[in-house]
Amino acid sequence: DAGITQSPRHKVTETGTPVTLRCHQTENHRYMYWYRQDPGHGLRLIHYSYGVKDTDKGEVSDGYSVSRSKTEDFLLTLESATSSQTSVYFCAISSGAGFQNPYEQYFGPGTRLTVT
Amino acid sequence: AQTVTQSQPEMSVQEAETVTLSCTYDTSENNYYLFWYKQPPSRQMILVIRQEAYKQQNATENRFSVNFQKAAKSFSLKISDSQLGDTAMYFCAFMSPSGGYQKVTFGTGTKLQVIP
Structure with a gap:
């Protein structure tokens, strides 16, 4: 299994509070992703990173920001949490061209976030 | 933008039987990759x-x-000799490496129940 951890695994927070989710990898993979999973929507990309300090928006980026100061860590921040951000959040990694299985994504265990 | 469609929200199959999950996609790219992911009740994406x-x-x-x-533009998954452990959500996914960004688009999933 790819070495990907997410913290926290569960969190309950109140509307309007800031929240930061952490993804940590030990695989030295170049690409990292944040998805949210909601019933009826599958997985939707929030933000992704193609290198240290290189990030870009996905399809549902409003209300979220990310940072990647080290290869191994990718942080997702909800500046002011809203109830619509209640979801399960997944981090994923992929290695990129030139590696074995370059385009396969490996997922972390997920974080269940509830905003009350 | 690429789209991935899974038209079967739920399916069931008898243990030891064969089942096919459908997936269609839309793209103008010629070079791309397609994936099937399984998500059992443990929530881990495999x-x-x-x-x-x-x-x-x-x-x-x-x-x-x-x-x-x-x-x-069709990419169906056939599971032969279905086992109870195959009970899960199945997601079809599309990835085109053009531009070097490796973004993946997921379908909304098919919930498969294997019946003993």
């Missing part, structure tokens, strides 16, 4: 099988095989 668009031969992994029809 890669089941992948197909490179430039390969005509359908991918197989033990009891899992795909029927890749490039012209029809």
Whole structure:
């Protein structure tokens, strides 16, 4: 299994509070992703990173920001949490061209976030 | 933008029988990759099988095989000799490496129930 951890695994927070989710990898993979999973929507990309300090928006980026100061860590921040951000959040990694299985994504265990 | 459609929200199959999950996609790209992911009740996303668009031969992994029809933009998953452990959500996913960004688009999923 790819070495990907997410913290926290569960969190309950109140509307309007800031929240930061952490993804940590030990695989030295170049690409990292944040998805949210909601019933009826599958997985939707929030933000992704193609290198240290290189990030870009996905399809549902409003209300979220990310940072990647080290290869191994990718942080997702909800500046002011809203109830619509209640979801399960997944981090994923992929290695990129030139590696074995370059385009396969490996997922972390997920974080269940509830905003009350 | 690419789209991935899974038209079967839920399916069931008797243990030891064969089941096929459908997936269609829309893209103007010629070079791309397709994946099936499994998500059991544990919530962990597990890669089941992948197909490179430039390969005509359908991918197989033990009891899992795909029927890749490039012209029809169809990518179905066949599970043979279904087992109780196959009960899960199955997601079809599309990735084009153009631009170097490796963004993946997921379908909305098919919930498969294997009946004893």
